[in-house]
Amino acid sequence: MRATLTVLPGDGIGPEVTAQAEKLLATVEKVFSHEFHLSTGLIGGAALDVLGTPLPDETLNLCLHSDAVLLGAVGGPKWEELPGNRRPEVGLLELRKGLGVFANLRPIRVWTELSAASPLKPGVLAGTDMVIVRELTGGLYFGVPRERRREGGELAVVDTLHYTEREMERLIRLGFAMAQDRRGKLTSVDKANVLESSRMWREVVQRIAHEFPEVQVQHMLVDSAAMQLVLNPRQFDVIVTENLFGDILSDEAATLTGSIGMLPSASLGEKGPGLYEPIHGSAPDIAGLNLANPLATLLSVAMLLRHSLKLNREAEAVEQAVMSTIRSGYRTRDLTDSEQPWIGTQEMGDKVCRFLREEV
Numbered sequence: 001m002r003a004t005l006t007v008l009p010g011d012g013i014g015p016e017v018t019a020q021a022e023k024l025l026a027t028v029e030k031v032f033s034h035e036f037h038l039s040t041g042l043i044g045g046a047a048l049d050v051l052g053t054p055l056p057d058e059t060l061n062l063c064l065h066s067d068a069v070l071l072g073a074v075g076g077p078k079w080e081e082l083p084g085n086r087r088p089e090v091g092l093l094e095l096r097k098g099l100g101v102f103a104n105l106r107p108i109r110v111w112t113e114l115s116a117a118s119p120l121k122p123g124v125l126a127g128t129d130m131v132i133v134r135e136l137t138g139g140l141y142f143g144v145p146r147e148r149r150r151e152g153g154e155l156a157v158v159d160t161l162h163y164t165e166r167e168m169e170r171l172i173r174l175g176f177a178m179a180q181d182r183r184g185k186l187t188s189v190d191k192a193n194v195l196e197s198s199r200m201w202r203e204v205v206q207r208i209a210h211e212f213p214e215v216q217v218q219h220m221l222v223d224s225a226a227m228q229l230v231l232n233p234r235q236f237d238v239i240v241t242e243n244l245f246g247d248i249l250s251d252e253a254a255t256l257t258g259s260i261g262m263l264p265s266a267s268l269g270e271k272g273p274g275l276y277e278p279i280h281g282s283a284p285d286i287a288g289l290n291l292a293n294p295l296a297t298l299l300s301v302a303m304l305l306r307h308s309l310k311l312n313r314e315a316e317a318v319e320q321a322v323m324s325t326i327r328s329g330y331r332t333r334d335l336t337d338s339e340q341p342w343i344g345t346q347e348m349g350d351k352v353c354r355f356l357r358e359e360v
């Protein structure tokens with residue numbers, strides 16, 4: 001197959017981890033005889049530095065004309081003082097909006113070999129396997145007005161939590177469909193005891209539930225969900241929730257697995273290219289030091305192969321190669337305690353490529 005892919009390295013450790021993804025894609029091309037045409041674009045701080053904007057038009061156009069987009073990370077202390085509308089993160093939000101990728105899938109899986117790195121007791125952690133389906137292009141992230149204003153003599157501020165019914169429906173329906181394909185359990189997370197938006201969300205969930213009679217639905221308040229994630233993570237199959245709640249809960253859930261450096265994500269729309277990125281951020285403190293864990297990005301490549309290119313066998317082979325790398329004892333620094341030896345970002349990328357070549 002031929003595919004056109006856009007890689008957006010971004011900031012911090014982004015370029016290092018996407019470089020490993022490019023190596024992996026080249027290996028997949030060779031091993032499975034595909035042809036991937038890769039282009040690279042600027043986003044985030046890297047784009048601000050060169051072009052003065054966090055999402056240049058040419059980057060968005062490049063992405064819109066691709067089969068899929070792979071992103072490293074955006075942001076860093078260098079750009080922290082910039083006004084809200086010119087921060088690197090705005091580039092990512094505009095890209096999500098521009099691609100219409102309303103559904104963010106964040107699979108949280110525990111790697112038994114890495115369970116020592118988890119803050120949870122092994123007995124609590126064992127068997128944890130969930131997907132967080134997060135709404136990605138609505139809610140507080142995009143609502144207007146969002147501004148500071150004078151009220152009387154005082155400074156005040158407003159952010160807006162806005163959703164249309166259609167925005168809720170399409171995301172919730174996708175959550176149900178995923179639950180149906182998995183273990184048949186959907187947990188919808190909201191704050192319906194306080195927020196009107198959450199009460200409407202709950203109604204939409206209840207209505208769509210009729211389309212999926214075999215899925216068992218549960219409503220959970222977000223504060224309680226935050227607690228249940230550490231008390232009994234095994235209970236969750238698919239969690240469906242709005243943008244901000246999903247952002248917060250997915251970092252919490254990611255940490256359960258030992259390292260946020262292991263977790264991939266896929267952002268999908270109704271049509272058009274999907275956006276794939278590791279959940280971790282730009283980690284400026286370790287940028288350029290060959291210390292970053294590239295596995296979240298390599299697993300994001302597996303999601304890209306599966307969801308955007310429909311290459312299931314290739315996706316599984318990549319996941320298997322990552323598994324073999326871990327099983328063989330290779331670790332980046334984030335996955336070790338101080339005693340264990342570790343290898344660098346590039347070496348980890350090389351190991352996964354080697355296992356892929358050897359195992360297929």
Ligand code: IPM
Pocket residue numbers: 075089092093247279
């Ligand atoms: C994420 C990140 C982003 C978000 C930031 C970088 C804007 O935290 O993808 O979870 O909040 O969506």
Ligand code: MG
Pocket residue numbers: 247248251
């Ligand atoms: Mg986040």
